[in-house]
Structures are given as C-alpha cells and as structure tokens.
Amino acid sequence: MKKIIYKPIGIIHTPFKATKGMPNQPTAGKNVEGFIEIQPEYIEGLSELEGFPHLILIYHFHLSVGYTLRVKPFMHDHLRGVFATRSPRRPNPIGMSVVRLTRVKEGRIYIKDLDITDGTPLLDIKPYIPDDRQKVERIGWLSQRAKHIRKKSVLRSTNTQHDKEE
Amino acid sequence: MKKIIYKPIGIIHTPFKATKGMPNQPTAGKNVEGFIEIQPEYIEGLSELEGFPHLILIYHFHLSVGYTLRVKPFMHDHLRGVFATRSPRRPNPIGMSVVRLTRVKEGRIYIKDLDITDGTPLLDIKPYIPDDRQKVERIGWLSQRAKHIRKKSVLRSTNTQHDKEE
Numbered sequence: 653m654k655k656i657i658y659k660p661i662g663i664i665h666t667p668f669k670a671t672k673g674m675p676n677q678p679t680a681g682k683n684v685e686g687f688i689e690i691q692p693e694y695i696e697g698l699s700e701l702e703g704f705p706h707l708i709l710i711y712h713f714h715l716s717v718g719y720t721l722r723v724k725p726f727m728h729d730h731l732r733g734v735f736a737t738r739s740p741r742r743p744n745p746i747g748m749s750v751v752r753l754t755r756v757k758e759g760r761i762y763i764k765d766l767d768i769t770d771g772t773p774l775l776d777i778k779p780y781i782p783d784d785r786q787k788v789e790r791i792g793w794l795s796q797r798a799k800h801i802r803k804k805s806v807l808r809s810t811n812t813q814h815d816k817e818e
Numbered sequence: 819m820k821k822i823i824y825k826p827i828g829i830i831h832t833p834f835k836a837t838k839g840m841p842n843q844p845t846a847g848k849n850v851e852g853f854i855e856i857q858p859e860y861i862e863g864l865s866e867l868e869g870f871p872h873l874i875l876i877y878h879f880h881l882s883v884g885y886t887l888r889v890k891p892f893m894h895d896h897l898r899g900v901f902a903t904r905s906p907r908r909p910n911p912i913g914m915s916v917v918r919l920t921r922v923k924e925g926r927i928y929i930k931d932l933d934i935t936d937g938t939p940l941l942d943i944k945p946y947i948p949d950d951r952q953k954v955e956r957i958g959w960l961s962q963r964a965k966h967i968r969k970k971s972v973l974r975s976t977n978t979q980h981d982k983e984e
Binding site for chain 2: 653654655656657658659660661681691694696697698699700701702703704705706708710712721722731732733734735736737738742743744746748750773775776777778779780781782783784785786787788789790791792793794795
C-alpha cells in the first residue's frame, strides 16, 4: 500500500524523560503538567482552541523501534495482539492521548494529565467532543489483571514508551 | 522537522461514497455499519481485540487536498482555527473516530457508528479504555451553533470528508 508522509506540527514537553529502566510510575499521568511548542507556521490554527476543556493529541512514538504482532504488556503474563494494546511498538507507531487543556499562549499549549515522553513529535490536535465519550462496559483482557495491581496503573502503563516490554 | 512515514494496515469500507456535493447526513454515523479489511500480514495483531466494545481508529483522510489554518465549518459562519475543528483539511490529514466493535473474523473487523468515507486507509487501531472517557463540560465554539440545527448533526459533520467547506 501507498506510503503516507506526515510532518510534526510541534514538540510535546513533559517531565517523563526517555530513560530505559526508569521506575514504572504508579500514578503516571494524572495532574502531570507539560506543554506543547507549536511550530510558528501553525500557530494561527490554534485559534478558538481554548474553549475546549480536553484535547486529543496524536503523536509519533519517536523512541519506538520495530514491533511484534503479539506483545506482552507490562505486568501481564500473556501475549496479546498489538492492536488490543496501547503499546508504542506497533506497525505505525502512532500515539493518542486525551489531555486536559489549561491555557494557550504564544504558540504554547499548556496541558495536564500527561503520560507522554518528553520530546515527542506532535502530529495533530483535535478538540475532544461528546462523540468521543463512550460507555466502557468491558475492558477486554485488561480485566484479567493481577489482583494486587491497581487498574489505573496497568491501563496507563500500556501507553508509555519507557515501559519494560519483554 | 523530520518527516514521518506510515503504511496503511488496512482499508475501511463504509456506505459513505466519496461524492462531492452529496447531501449532508443529518443522522450520519449512528448505527451505520461497515468493516475494515486488514492486510494479511497484520491479522495476527487483532488477537483479543474482540473483548473491547469500542475501538479507536486512526486513519488517513485520503481525499483531503491541502489545508488552511482557519476553516469555516459546515453550517457555521465564522472562521475557526483548524485545530479547534475536526475538519479533514488539516496540516497532517489524520482522522480519529471511536467506533463500536461488532465482530472480528478472518481479517475483517465489523464496526458500527461510522462517519468515515469508503476506501479510507487505516493507520492504527487501539482499544478504547476508561482513560479515553472524559467529562465534556464545554464544547467551545460548537455551542454557538445556529439554534435550529441539531447539535449532533453539526458535531458529526465536522469529521466527514464530503462536507462542504467554503
């Protein structure tokens, strides 16, 4: 199939440095603050963004190298199909996060609730709208988690690039 | 910035043919059925996907040509920053939809609640997890819609490729 070429519109800055083997964050994400530096040529496109409490960020997992079609998520024993996980090691290493918008000022977008590695290239920003909100009746294999691990931690950890993946 | 290259993992098939000037769908999306044909080499990655009621699809707006940083959404009078809309004409024409998963069978993923043009190249599939569900307190400029237009219609129409955008 035909290749598709994109160009980053900015860089996401967060406190999560891309260090292999760093301790897993038990409360990763919630309230963590950072900002996006938008490339000057795209700043005009941010107009009226501030009216939305949440944004969808679509970004490139720049540290992800290669992929396997079955992955063993952090703290889980079984292999799962990569598309049933949020692992960064996927055929197209695209990440998606819903973050809280704090403020937009001079090409900087201040955001909260981050679980994204520092220096990540941003591809797109979309406003979070009611259609994006769905009832979550089941969470597939995630419900089989080890009973002593907090659900939140396991869910979050499927989305970070610094997770250990065996 | 460095270019990023992706390769489609499959094609999304829907009843929405890409015809310019087709009537705007007032109830577009809800209950509309379609399927994704996954490329044979990625089928193994679909394992255990069926446990999730909703999927996040990330795809390429293949019919979108060029962009402007301010767009006039369908049925709205004012120009808005492109990142505050779901317009397909964006710097990186990436689409994101949350769809209902019906069934996975032999490399075909049957889905519902579609608002995607037929033939759209798919880049990634992710399970929809509780972290993706956010309270929507405000919907920015969308709340200033003409009073006789149903909210749902306006919201949906910001995401389709066959919308008229002046």
